[in-house]
Amino acid sequence: MIRQAMTFYGDVQGVGFRYTAYHIANSLGLTGYVHNEWDGSVTAQVQGEREEIDLFLAQIGRGRYINIERIEQKNIPLDEDERTFRIE
Template sequence: MKEIVRYRMSFTGRVQGVGFRYKASHVANQFSLTGYVKNEYDGSVTVEVQGSEQEIYMFLKSLGQDRYIDIHNMDKERIPLEDDERRFIVQY
């Protein structure tokens, strides 16, 4: 059985106005990940994502391969699981 983990990540760079939230939501659903993505007022994007390490790795790899998204920096911290979460959403 796969160990499930949850991370909070903050992305900076060209990450707003380029479809980052749509891409994150689409890819998270492909890998059956849960969590959310949200634009922040400072121009960064916050993601909380929950799933296996391998699925999260593939999620991040896919985000980094988009031609419009240009991630300059990503801060990542492991956080407690959200047991009742069932899907990945875009927060506004």
């Protein structure tokens, strides 16, 4: 089990990115959140097994209008009490 902080850059606001992330994360059993930032990027914290997080990243860019130019990722401490994935 791991938790990653991610920042997505590109065409990621106003294109259904957060809702796409929410549905993918829930389908894979991941927890965490996704949040729009003031600079046009989107941040997320995603927690689960490495394989499911890799699937999340593979699927998130397939949205119709989503165009991810770059993703910054880093491992962060687990949140043992978290049980859901939410949109903030």
